[in-house]
Amino acid sequence: MILGMLCALGSAVSYGTATVLQAVATRATAPGGGSGVDPRLMMRAMRQWRYVAGLGLDGLGFLLELVALRSLPIYVVGAALAASLAVTAVVASWALRVRLSRVEWLAVGTVCGGLAMLGLASGAEGAGTGSMALRVGALCTAVGVFLFGAVAGRLPGRARAAALGLGAGIGFGVVEVSVRLVDGLSPGALLANPAAYALLLGSVAGFLLLTSALQRGSVTAATAGMVIGETLGPAWVGVQWLGDRTREGLMPLAVVGFVLAVAGALVLARFGEAPEDQTAE
Template identity: 45%
Template sequence: MTLALLCALGTSLCYGLGSVLQGAAAMDIAPAARLDPHLLLTLTRTWRYPTGLALDGVGFLLSLVALRSLPLYVVQSVVSSSLAVTAIAAVVFLGLRMRRREWAALVSVVVGLTMVGLSAASQQPDAVGTRGQVVILIVAVALVLTSIAVVRVSDRSGAWVLGGAAGLAFGVVAVAARALPAFPSGSRPAHDAQLLLTAPALYALLLAAAFALTAYATALQRGTVVQATAPLVVGETVLPALAGLALFGDHPRPGWGAVAVVGFVVAVGASLLLSRYGDVEAAVDAVEPLGS
């Protein structure tokens, strides 16, 4: 379980730094009027976005390790602390100062994560059958279709809407990753590949991931990183936590239920208070000398 917690913390670190880099890159591109996957190709022309995307990729792989032995509510509450990572990076690398309430929020994140970690019980998730995986895929498709209808909200509220949609999509990614079939010990690679390719959860994961990246990049253009990331954090933590209880039989250690709930709320809530340090408008000039 210690390794899984370390992987979850590594995910938070990668996501926090990746969001700052992606936000800086998105600010240099003219806002898109609709969800356009071509936007991702445009963003790769600068070094910041591919680097941030690579950090997200590493974070996702680490999260897969964590999700195999930890409840979703534990992993996602740790992931929400990526905003605390952003705050620390702003202080260390940009020289920004934190007021007492931000320091209090940072301490609260640590306290909340400690409570969540102490309440966690190492467990194997309940197997999700084909029907459950199809439900996850339907949710992913419905989320994409619904978000396309509201993407033309062009004012700053559009950043909140698309950020929240991206968060829900990242939540679907986490749920789908947890629902992927486990490969039997000693099975043949061809059998494992067939098992994976016929799993609806795989396609839910791929669809949700592609949509989440596009929606988040568009949200970053509609407003600040704060406005895009704060609702994202809520979406990617609350949805998986509820899905973990309903689909996978997640549970804390016996007698630690109240500690888990309080720790989750404190960690996520305090992370949101730190979200203003996700705003990288002041950081763009600081990183510009490295070139594009």
């Protein structure tokens, strides 16, 4: 349990720091044409060293997330991942000299307090490994994220950013759920498990839609959509179908902690990307 919580927090730190690096690189990348989803945007962004460094931190964060998801309820890990925005805000205030308002500093404290409540209230991960129907559902959802992104990319302005961010969050949420649905790591078991494909497709869809959303639209709208997509749905699936529970009598504390962590992250949504006047050299 302690190792899982440390991994969840380490994942948040990795993701939060990566966001600052990637955001600067993404804004410095020439936009493409067509809809709001540009598959070639990620390749162009990778010419920026900050983006590559951010991807390395994302990789580390993903590995820590995998460990956390194998020992903690999904609702705890999801809230911790949303809390990466608090890390981004603090890193941006230090590295980029971004001024945080009193409300935003309060939001950082609220996120930390919410995570502390979750840490106290959460039980071990549920024992359920999910039915085949749930695994197929995860795969269908991952494919649906690509289709959703194709439609969302054609929406105007702020709606496009919010929709792409929501789609990205759903993609990352599929990853959170799929990790729990992978119950065997042998090649044969992985090839026969739809959740393994869902995990890969959810990751790619999430990165693609989020990169497009941040490069082309409102950072706040995109990040807020992502936070909602990657926390609420996966937490519900974990409780409803995978047996995630709290410690005896501490469900109210867990609910309050989850709400505080997510609400604080939403207040900090503008830190889903560095300020626009910060550009890569």
